[in-house]
Amino acid sequence: MTGTLRGADIVARSLKRLGCHRLFALSGNHIMSIFDAALDADLDLVHVRHEAAAVHMADAHGRLTGEAGIALVTGGPGHANAVGALFTALGAESPMVLLSGHAATWELGRGGFQELRQADMAAPVTKASWTSTATETLGRDIGEAIRIATSARPGPVHVSLPSDLLDARIEDSAVVWPNWQGLRPAALPDATADRVLAAIAEAAHPVIIAGPQMSTVNGRNLLGRLEAATGAPAVIMESPRGLADATLGAFPDLIKRADLIVLLGKALDFTTKWATGPTFDPDLRIIAIDPDGAMVERAKKEKGEHLLIGCVAGTTSAGETLLARAAKTSKTSTPKPDWYKEARAALDNRPPEWRSIVSQTAGRLHPAEVFRALRPFVERHPDAVLICDGGEFSQWGQSMLPVRRRLVNSVTGSIGSAPSFALAARLAEPKAPVFAVLGDGTIGFHIAEFETAVRRGLPFVAVLGNDARWNAESEIQRRDYGANRMHGCELLPARYDLVIAALGGHGEHVERAVDLPGAIERALASGKPSCINVMIESTAAPTIRLSR
């Protein structure tokens, strides 16, 4: 016996079939049919307060689980609000899908309600972006979107779903269900892996640089094993600060000495300064292993004959092949012990004065005091999630807090995602603590997501460095235009803790370093989304250099 199915039910059931049980959503006319269908498909709708927050949550889910996070928003303005956040997910190489409602097909070109060229709008910030054209193939579209999002270099995908296709009913037998299987990534051929390993062995000062997609527990473990097998230090570059990312200590001093850089799924871009110019050895050679042929081509264009090997291959699988091939040559200890030791010392370098530095301003802490207090709490649980978002304050956090399960706002440097990331991290990680460090400017973008977190009972601890200033930009004014031309970047020393308490969360206000550990303990014990409003001195982001 055959029946009929509604388009919206096809979408909801397809998601369920593909293992997506949760949607980060904001309602609207065009997608209420999917809200309705979610009931029968037993999909959990996390109803948020801004469409960009839904995208940030799907992004965090994607990064933490490796499975596509799904955001669902309405057409027109809902879609437009969502698009900006896709840029963050693109920069972070995060697998996620944005499903947007869309004006009905019969309205298009006639000034339909909230009609907008949505797929065109999302195209530059996605791996793929299209509008569904038939109810029959909605399921296939969902499967294809997830496949693209999770394959090769992961990233965001957008599909617009016209409302008439969602409302239409078709015969069961006409439905094209998703037939989804993850694509096997291109393999790094053994012979190429052997050439890569030989080049590393021959180099005096090799460095492996991995891209953001490796910023996972598994990715970091893999890089650690590659370091041990090759003696080449392996770093992840995922910050717009590039070589000067405070996470990487004195990396600029280290990279100067490199004679070979192996790019493992890391695009040559502004963060790496295209591996050219005074920062680099003029004879530096490059190996580019990347899932995207265009990135290998770019490396060829940028580096010419200095590109030793270029190969299209999946990042993780290439790393594993390198390890397997390296294991074939018997070694008793890490090769290049002197270089490796030197490299580690540079990467782990933190000025000793940070251990004792204190604020010079009464009622305000130095960022180093904040992170000295926070560090043991982040270290306490091996699965703790750390989110760093914002300007100068969070750079101190990135340099002083342990890195394991960490989400940063990506090479795009797009600020504001922290509350959404924290909420989604809590859903993905039900037990271990979730910490977010962010600035007072940054919290304003999505502060309402604390209400979403309260409503859903999702505790996390946000440590807010409140310097009453957009300090990163203020520091640019100081550097580029002079201290007497710093203006327009001031904020009020607002009591964000009281805002969070008013939304139903837990608030703490701290003006003295001695009070911070107790405030963190109380925030954790509250079992609520919490915000510790720490008054801090405006302090430029740290720069770490070896004193030679």
Ligand SMILES: Cc1ncc(C[n+]2csc(CCOP(=O)(O)OP(=O)(O)O)c2C)c(N)n1
């Ligand atoms: C979406 C977005 N808007 C603007 C910027 C530019 N920007 C980068 S950091 C920053 C200041 C952040 O201020 P705050 O969160 O208070 O951190 P602080 O630097 O004061 O520690 C701004 C405006 C950006 N990177 N992303």
Ligand SMILES: [Mg+2]
């Ligand atoms: Mg600030």
